[in-house]
Amino acid sequence: MVLDTQTLPYLNPEKDRRTVLITAGTSGVGFFTVLQLHLHGYVVYLAGRSKNRATKAIERLRCELAAIVEGYSLEQRAKRCLGELHYLEMDLARLSSVLETVAAYQQLEENLNILINNAGVLVLPFTVTEDGFELQLQTSYIAPFLLTIKLLPMLERTSYYHPEAGPARVIYVSSVIHRMVVSQFNLSTSLNYYPNFIFTWYRFAVAKTAGIHFMKMLALRNPRILCVSVLPGNVMNTDHFSYLTRLPIIGFIFWCIFQICSYCFGITSQEGANPVANCCMSTSITTTKDNGSHFLSSNVKNPSIIANNMDYAAQTWIWTIHQLGKRKIDIS
Numbered sequence: 001m002v003l004d005t006q007t008l009p010y011l012n013p014e015k016d017r018r019t020v021l022i023t024a025g026t027s028g029v030g031f032f033t034v035l036q037l038h039l040h041g042y043v044v045y046l047a048g049r050s051k052n053r054a055t056k057a058i059e060r061l062r063c064e065l066a067a068i069v070e071g072y073s074l075e076q077r078a079k080r081c082l083g084e085l086h087y088l089e090m091d092l093a094r095l096s097s098v099l100e101t102v103a104a105y106q107q108l109e110e111n112l113n114i115l116i117n118n119a120g121v122l123v124l125p126f127t128v129t130e131d132g133f134e135l136q137l138q139t140s141y142i143a144p145f146l147l148t149i150k151l152l153p154m155l156e157r158t159s160y161y162h163p164e165a166g167p168a169r170v171i172y173v174s175s176v177i178h179r180m181v182v183s184q185f186n187l188s189t190s191l192n193y194y195p196n197f198i199f200t201w202y203r204f205a206v207a208k209t210a211g212i213h214f215m216k217m218l219a220l221r222n223p224r225i226l227c228v229s230v231l232p233g234n235v236m237n238t239d240h241f242s243y244l245t246r247l248p249i250i251g252f253i254f255w256c257i258f259q260i261c262s263y264c265f266g267i268t269s270q271e272g273a274n275p276v277a278n279c280c281m282s283t284s285i286t287t288t289k290d291n292g293s294h295f296l297s298s299n300v301k302n303p304s305i306i307a308n309n310m311d312y313a314a315q316t317w318i319w320t321i322h323q324l325g326k327r328k329i330d331i332s
């Protein structure tokens with residue numbers, strides 16, 4: 001089902017300033033999520049590792065926005081206000097950078113209405129970050145965990161002092177690949193096995209499963225904040241698969257497979273962003289009914305059995321707290 005984002009509420013940021021922090025809004029699904037939020041009057045902070053890419057993305061966003069607004073009727077022009085776009089530097093592969101970004105954001109804004117953990121890297125060679133975590137696990141799970149926990153007091157405060165804006169929201173962009181994980185995993189295992197181009201998918205799947213666990217635990221512990229995970233769908237035309245398609249010889253085979261998948265059941269980045277935008281803005285998604293849920297398009301759908309298991313989710317949570325503690329990162 002194609003989601004119609006025009007049915008989502010439009011805000012006037014001068015009267016109702018609602019802020020969003022999104023990781024990686026410069027390309028793919030993130031880019032079009034930012035476009036939708038901006039069109040609906042949100043103040044959006046794009047947190048990414050390259051100022052240059054962000055500047056270009058903001059320029060491109062402004063062009064796309066101008067073209068969309070051009071097509072508005074007079075009535076739509078009168079009623080719909082654009083939001084704001086800002087950039088914050090953040091490299092999820094360095095936890096110190098996450099902490100710096102949190103501090104920078106807190107200097108700039110008093111409130112945070114929506115946090116979107118969108119960034120992720122897919123199927124890379126086995127790499128360990130300077131923080132001692134596998135790169136995909138850190139980018140898709142550990143760093144989003146730290147970012148969210150550090151911004152939690154702000155999200156709580158926003159929900160408390162601005163009830164008219166509805167609950168603050170944490171959105172985690174997941175992937176259907178999490179279903180590759182069919183038994184509980186040990187996050188301390190490196191999963192550095194040969195051949196990499198197979199096991200790298202599994203490392204990614206583990207990271208995305210941990211991300212879903214995180215949303216479930218966060219929802220349980222913070223019932224006044226709306227925490228959900230969402231699947232964008234099969235967006236084959238993003239940079240997400242570029243490591244595989246650039247491999248010598250086998251890369252061409254991957255490229256052919258992705259082209260066929262894209263032709264048969266692929267969607268555009270724009271379509272992939274709509275479910276994310278819907279989780280951010282829909283007033284029919286509520287804490288009482290939907291907290292901890294997993295969304296596909298606008299529907300709640302069960303994630304894998306492993307991702308849905310609350311005992312495993314608790315183990316993932318405890319492991320992460322323990323690991324951050326070992327690195328002397330205060331998350332109290």
Ligand SMILES: NC(=O)c1ccc[n+]([C@@H]2O[C@H](COP(=O)([O-])OP(=O)(O)OC[C@H]3O[C@@H](n4cnc5c(N)ncnc54)[C@H](OP(=O)(O)O)[C@@H]3O)[C@@H](O)[C@H]2O)c1
Nearest residue numbers: 024027028029091092093118119120175234235238239240
């Ligand atoms: N494409 C799909 O079919 C699909 C399906 C399901 C879920 N998803 C999920 O959707 C999300 C967005 O993916 P996409 O398809 O839109 O691909 P994408 O265009 O490659 O987006 C990934 C983003 O993550 C950012 N990123 C990577 N490492 C980072 C780091 N260390 N610090 C900060 N940002 C970093 C990248 O920023 P740079 O510009 O700096 O590289 C890029 O903007 C991902 O979480 C992905 O797993 C995608």
